[in-house]
Amino acid sequence: MSLLQLEDLVVGYGAFPVLHGVSFTVDEGEVCVLLGLNGAGKTTTVATIAGLVRPWSGSVRFAGGELGHKSPSARVASGISLCPEGRRVFPGLTVQQNLKLGGWTRRKHSGIVRDQLALVFDYFPRLAERSGQLAGTLSGGEQQMLAVGRALMSRPSLLLIDEASLGLSPTVARVVWEVTHRIKADGTTVLMVEQNAGALPYADKALIMEKGTLTYTGVGEQVQQIDLREAYLGA
Ligand SMILES: Nc1ncnc2c1ncn2[C@@H]1O[C@H](COP(=O)(O)OP(=O)(O)O)[C@@H](O)[C@H]1O
Ligand SMILES: [Mg+2]
Structure with missing residues (x-):
């Protein structure tokens, strides 16, 4: 069943269109990788899903409902969460304080916050070791x-x-990519945007975007056999 469905999405800034009618689905329980070069429109795509950018036309459906003009915070409450480009952690707050802020929409459910904190520390033991450390002093x-x-x-x-x-x-990137499989196994579907084709081995589905248009969609075995020179570099 598809959890997320984008249909003929057209998005731009000012008078300039960036996404020229993008359609794809992400199924429940998969890791989907959206690959594309710098400027392809990847961030615009996830920002639109998160409600940070308004589409000019087209639709975004999530869990069977049209997201329409739903605010970014309402989207978080309904189950969509964005890990933004450039990380944007709060450098002057500790690791634990940063995490607690991520649980803001669940603040009235202390059990959920506690469980998620334990889960995150289990995924990333390094964060547990550094839970009282200021985020600005962490490595990239x-x-x-x-x-x-x-x-x-x-x-x-x-x-x-x-x-x-x-x-x-590459080693540290793999640590992060590898965790997506545990995240998926624990019930969270993942849509990962990347310029780095090294993420493909972790993908159940791959999409390739060029200049605001999807040029390739592949699932399962196909993903591992993509001819990157042809599909990605446009050779
Ligand atoms: N806030 C913005 N205002 C104007 N143009 C933007 C803005 N954000 C992105 N763009 C333009 O939209 C295009 C796609 O950008 P983006 O979605 O960030 O691509 P990617 O994440 O694939 O690198 C680029 O040409 C970029 O310059
Ligand atoms: Mg980007």
């Missing part, structure tokens, strides 16, 4: 783990991750 990789962890604190059914690997070593 640790800040990325924190950003993913913070997004998980609202217990989303759909987690959007925008360019987790940016600026990280």
